[in-house]
Amino acid sequence: MQATLVNRIASSLGAADHPYMTGAWTPNFDEYDATDLEVIGEIPTDIDGVYVRNTENPVHAPIGMYHPFDGDGMIHAMAFKDGRASYRNRFVRTKGFEAEQAAGEALWAGLAEHPAQSKRPGWGAQGSLKDSSSTDVVVHAGKILSTFYQCGEGYRLDPLTLEQEGTEGWVPAGGISAHPKVDEATGELLFFNYSKQAPYMHYGVVGPDNRLKHYIPIPLPGPRLPHDMAFTKRFSIFADLPLFWDPNLLPKGYHAARFYKDLPTRFAIVPRYGQPEDIRWFEAKPCYVLHWMNAYEEGDEVVLDGYFQADPQPPPLEGYGPKLGQMMAYLDEHSMKPQLYRWRFNLKTGAVNEGPLDDRILEFGSFNQQIAGQKGRYLYSTTAKPGWFLFTGIVKHDLESGRSWSLDFGENRYGSEAPFAPRVGARGEDDGYLVSFITDMAADASECVLIDAKDVEAGPVCRIRLPHRISSGTHATWASGADVRREKARL
Template sequence: MKILEKNTIKHTLRRSIHPYLNGAWKPNYTEYTATDMEVIGTIPSDIDGVYLRNTENQLHEPIGYYHPFDGDGMLHAMSFKDGKAEYRNRFIRTKGFEEEQKLGKSIWTGFANDPKKSKRPGWGAQEHLKDSSSTDVVVHAGKVLSTFWQCGDGYRLDPYTLEQYGAENWVPAEGISAHPKVDINTGEMLFFNYSKKAPYQHYGVVDKDNNLVHYTPIPLPGPRLPHDMAFTKNYSILIDLPFFWDPEKLKKNQHVPTYYGDTLPTRFAIFPRYGSAEDVMWFEADPTYVLHWMNAYEDGDEIVLDGYFQDNPDPAPMKGLPKLVGKFMAGLDQRSFKSKLHRWRFNLKTGEVTEKHLDDKILEFGTFNQHYAGVKSRYLYSTWSKPGWFLFSGIVKHDLETGESWSLPFGKKRYGSEAPFVPRIGATSEDDGYLVSFITDMKENRSECILVDAQDIEAGPVCQIILPHRICSGTHAAWADGPSIRAYSETSSDE
């Protein structure tokens, strides 16, 4: 292994028994650039692009109770070309990161605490949090965009070098939510945000050249907590879920615990991609909460949408813990909220909604071939988690046409990431390619990047690339094709 760069960031975090500051969630402080890493197996020569994962790595002693989503964002990138791989990881230099590094301590408290504990005004829908940009990562207009789970600035980086360009300049005052959606077939990026102020939600479109070209309110009845959105070729889909801040507690500026209105419907706003509030068709379905949506597509007069329906959106606190702590721990555990792959169908002519579980297994954090985003797709790759933990233990591949599924456990004490689909160069079918994931192996005390043949996931990894350090677990990941990234770079240099 060649270490080309190694840089340790100053930190003040003390030893802790906190479950999300230890083990597979132990924060990283050192940034690396590495090549010629040890490889078990052979790196395929028929892929070209970059795999990116966002993680939370708390640098300073937290103010109040720590939740893993409060941690400072760190991106990990593994680039592939011609059968070779290169690894980098970098903290995202957010405004909050820079200010806390200057002082050498935390300035903002986490979302589970009294807002008054933050020493300065913050970001996000709660308005007192640090935008750590540690939640999602997408690639749009040739650059990385990292995001924060409760609305933030959005930060741009180079997908290969992780060179940082700072906060995105087109982002509205209300910020952007955790999950903007990139339509790689048009180059557009769709996003939404939410806040505690009327109209409570906005929606926007950014074109292929990274210009904000559409921004409009899509009003909600009050402050809500949507997390994700979906799109088809012609429509965007936003969701009003019956899970939000408790209205009475919010009057006192208290954001926890949240409120679940199990007698309220889940409402879906479906409207043209460049539409406004006047164009919205509202649909009502069974009450639930959904963290993540998968693909959506148009099927005659209907729109089909897949996602992870929670059978128990308001789980009881985990036993043996203080009530509030137990509540947050349950909110991180798939087996507590019981998320299951689910399908909704919306008839645009009649207004009828039908829905059903596609699988009774507890699953979440899925991916699919992004070249099929917005049109009918056949395959979906979900993860399951370790009971009681926010740690991914394996992958399930679903064939949505036949109903078949196949599983790949990561192994004992091995925890992975979301596994984006990587198209093979010259791919001839939807699942002709690989799944890629970072694995943290607690038995071997190391991390590795694995590639799995998407057409035969039960065969296990075709290669394991050993990283220079054991990385902290985290949230979301993405794959971006090399030719499309380079095409944007060439266009920019011509200008």
């Protein structure tokens, strides 16, 4: 079954000229429920759950220059059980989405434009953007929670039907940012937000019953641009990174990010239910980090892995003009050069030890969420196409032995963030599958692939054809089928 939106972008609006509205980033407008899917190979019977991915799909012609993070959120879900799979996709019906549907046009200017161009007040840390709920996605307390990177309201959907359930009721006035974290060991969800008003950051804990249990300020020297957080069994970890809005331009309404290379990176380590006075601050080399991976405690130390950027302000990519070229550079991992990196914070002495774990350009990683907050062995990073925000393959890291294995998706084939799905009855940390959507530009088609995490170099175990070619996007997650069904029964 297929439903189509009435108010959609038209070819006459200049989309063909924008690199992130064409090719692998061509927006989707159709919504599907599909159960009779072509399968190449055989779907294993020992995978049970749902793979959920968020993407950006602009419905209306943008106000000014379009940035892909401005696009309307669309959730794609592939559910697996008993050797069968079904696919669904839906736009996230945010308040901004519904308002623009009613108006028949874009009402909010995007990330690349001055806030004064917006026709209505906006949401988030910047205060003028549309909360498109198009960045991250997790499953907590039996429901999908989709989020917006500059702090939004958080939208809930049913993970199996994608039925819309509106905004999340516990979200505080400051909203929630990407990326909230689910601790599978406790059922808690940890989150943060940030703004242009003191104390500039807050942190909260939501219980397994989906009720807000804890909410405190994390005082910062001024407005900052954190994107992610991490946690251990006892602590939550936040960063005060030296890339933030130019304080001289903010009073004029310009949100121009600058890298202040003479400032250190500061880390806040706070007990999960701690107070502001319990925060321990540590200083490290100046950098920017878009995404953290796992963190854990080892003796007197807290250990944190993430993707280190030494110079997060590269020059514009050539051939696009200064403004578009700068946006293209910020979306290009080969310009930003993130590397897998480790920090060790000694809670007894205050010392920080840090250094790279791999010299390759890597980002958008995943690991077995059952060991989140505990010491783990395996991590799965993505590789990217030079000049583009497109994933070209996967690297599996053995953090214990230092070995790694790689899989390339193939020429003109671009994947999505690939979370780890534990095998039913798994007996080891890497006993399961990596799940990804692949867009094949040569075939003008998309598919879902399962990759044996124990042997990534062997390639997909099976390939499941989607009913349409989907747009590239940002983040994805995996949720256990047994957990989802148990929560649905409880609710």
